[in-house]
Amino acid sequence: MSALVQIRDLSVLYRGRGRRADKLALDGVSVSLGAGETLGLVGESGSGKSTLGNCVLGLVQPTHGTITFDGRDITHRTARERRALSTQVQAVFQDPYSSFNPHRTIEQTVGETLDSLPRMSRAERRARIVAMLERVGLDQSALTKFPAQFSGGQRQRIAIARALLPDPRLVVCDELVSALDLSVQAQVLNLLLELQRERGVAYLFITHDLAVVRHMSTRVAVLQHGQLVEEGTSAEVTEHPTQPYTRRLVAASLDADADLQRVRRATRKAVADSTRTSMGGGAGSDVALLGAFEQQAVAEATAQPTPRASIVSGALIQAKGGASTIETLVALRAAILEMASRTSATMTPPDLLTRLEGARADLCRAVIADGRTSEFLDLLRQLAAAIEDGDRVQARMIVNFLDSVEGDVSSVAHDRPETGSYKSRS
Ligand SMILES: Nc1ncnc2c1ncn2[C@@H]1O[C@H](COP(=O)(O)OP(=O)(O)OP(=O)(O)O)[C@@H](O)[C@H]1O
Ligand SMILES: [Mg+2]
Structure with missing residues (x-):
């Protein structure tokens, strides 16, 4: 031929x-x-x-x-x-x-x-x-x-x-x-x-x-x-x-x-995998997509000095020093959401987008509820690593864990619980 x-x-x-x-x-x-x-x-x-x-x-x-x-x-x-x-x-x-x-x-x-x-x-x-x-x-x-x-x-x-x-x-x-x-x-x-x-x-x-x-x-x-x-x-x-x-x-x-290149690749791959499997509805690709968006949002923000990125990096720096407040975390979440929606708005099926938004909100609730910011970021990093390694089982586990967090942002914001609120749903 x-x-x-x-x-x-x-x-x-x-x-x-x-x-x-x-x-x-x-x-x-x-x-x-x-x-x-x-x-x-x-x-x-x-x-x-x-x-x-x-x-x-x-x-x-x-x-x-x-x-x-x-x-x-x-x-x-x-x-x-x-x-x-x-x-x-x-x-x-x-x-x-x-x-x-x-x-x-x-x-x-x-x-x-x-x-x-x-x-x-x-x-x-x-x-x-x-x-x-x-x-x-x-x-x-x-x-x-x-x-x-x-x-x-x-x-x-x-x-x-x-x-x-x-x-x-x-x-x-x-x-x-x-x-x-x-x-x-x-x-x-x-x-x-x-x-x-x-x-x-x-x-x-x-x-x-x-x-x-x-x-x-x-x-x-x-x-x-x-x-x-x-x-x-x-x-x-x-x-x-x-x-x-x-x-x-x-x-x-x-x-x-190197880090940025890696997460960019992971996002591209996750979006490609998700569109490829969107007919059959593979849950694993949603997991990968969510993780990749979050991770890319954080990585881009730290690497590129745009106003939106400064909000995120500012919040990250504060979080690193252990001085995180609910406000910085809310700002962090807003900035991540804004960036992530720019990534996904036209490519991602609307229902998947809704689920992503929900999962992100859960993530942020977890952070606010516990004040365990570094743990949150660490989990995101692990998630990105799992995606990069193609380890879907691990990625799914991490997201399931994050997804199982219960709580309500407004109530948490006004009256912060003393104890952690991570609960397993299963
Ligand atoms: N019309 C032209 N007349 C004379 N030299 C040219 C012309 N077009 C390209 N060149 C030269 O030919 C070489 C190859 O150019 P070309 O544009 O194909 O490279 P390229 O790999 O596409 O580069 P880039 O990544 O910068 O786009 C270069 O040295 C360029 O200066
Ligand atoms: Mg050229």
Whole structure:
């Protein structure tokens, strides 16, 4: 069976102008991508990732080598071939804003990619656009709005809707989530995974973030100075890199903040697992999701100095010193809730969200009732560790324990019990 995209011995030489020297951006790269698969393309800045993506898109002309798509040579495509291909090969870039015309409505913007398909009636066209927008989490009211009226994450959803509307077989994603907040990143990445499962679309996924690539990709290719230095399954490359360069990339991605990287990965995985099992209703994934959200909220807050984060970290510092008050804990809970709901609002089924909120409230009651803040945080840490280790039994045990706490916030706040109120429900 032949690959969907086959790149053979591809080289790109950018000709220097004036005093600028020539630049060999790609040097004999061979790599392939199967239908419905994701090939992650990583490497440091300037290694040639975007150049490779742009060759596949026909935006950059290779100096040497060939690219075939579904067995057809598309290395040097004519304008006509390019139009024919445009419904099958689409792209989403880091900053969708720059690829949107600010004066065109979302209906016009998203509908652009239908132009190369056989003409359809206005009603049919609109119906397809609305269905696609809804699929990416936007409602019909978006049709008449303009790009500036949306957040970065929403604009990326619009870009994804536009790319997937003609049902392409390949989407080149170049640093697609790099500009987004982490909580929004997770939602967008999981939306892409769901769409892939539904439609069997293949992704050429370009990123400098190894955690993202591992989450998204079937296979990973590593570029260094325009050359392919390593290729393999996602787990092979990210866990057992054979090349010193790849090892450095992995180390650099971990060095940034090992704890944060770990919890971010855990959250992404928990959300993915939860959406994967939401049909069958796996309780274990709720547990993992809850733990991951809480842990990420705390970790992000300590790592990033935003106002919301300062509330959390302030509360944590106070809690560490043993001087925790009900007020700081209530602030801590409010901040965690706010951050966690940003993470989960559009991806998590509403009933699951309600359960999460309930469980979080229980957690906070436990803390307030006992004043045992460090124990609470410790349990969250254990929970995150259990999730990271894939130890569902342990994770479930911890959450069951936290879940079994009884008490009422308002009564507790006014009249603090002397003794602990952890009770087992069973
Ligand atoms: N149009 C161009 N003309 C000349 N040189 C270019 C051009 N585009 C890219 N380059 C050079 O080619 C090399 C590869 O660039 P490319 O954009 O493919 O890297 P990248 O891996 O995508 O980097 P980043 O992670 O920063 O996006 C770089 O040295 C870059 O400066
Ligand atoms: Mg690039």
